[in-house]
Amino acid sequence: MTTPAYDTDNIFAKILRGELPAHKVYEDDMTIAIMDIMPRADGHTLVIPKNASRNLLDVKAEDINAVMATAQKIARAQMTAFEADGITVQQFNESAGGQVIFHLHVHVIPRKEGVPLKPHTGEMADGELLSGFADQLRKALETA
Structure with missing residues (x-):
């Protein structure tokens, strides 16, 4: 099966171009990390490559390497910022794999022992709440 073409109008492409707002917590030459607007836990962050790629099936090695290095940096900071007991990392590929936005992204989610992930309701979190989480993480x- 051939991977469908990359859609330049996906929400993350628009965020990267500055056409849509985001609560940015980290940026380097190859990646950006933003707060998930529908967080499954306090501090839920998305790490996104700046270069276009639909998902793990078509990403260049240097881009996925940069994404994972940033994910590790975010995870370490989340342990402190949110007094996490652990971290969940998720990455979905194609519709059958659970992918909804077709620009590669990695979910980095701080976890507390015994606290389940919030359900994915499709409702956006309060902007001030997300801004506060972004400040904590920054x-x-x-200090890392």
């Missing part, structure tokens, strides 16, 4: 990144 502060932890500065």
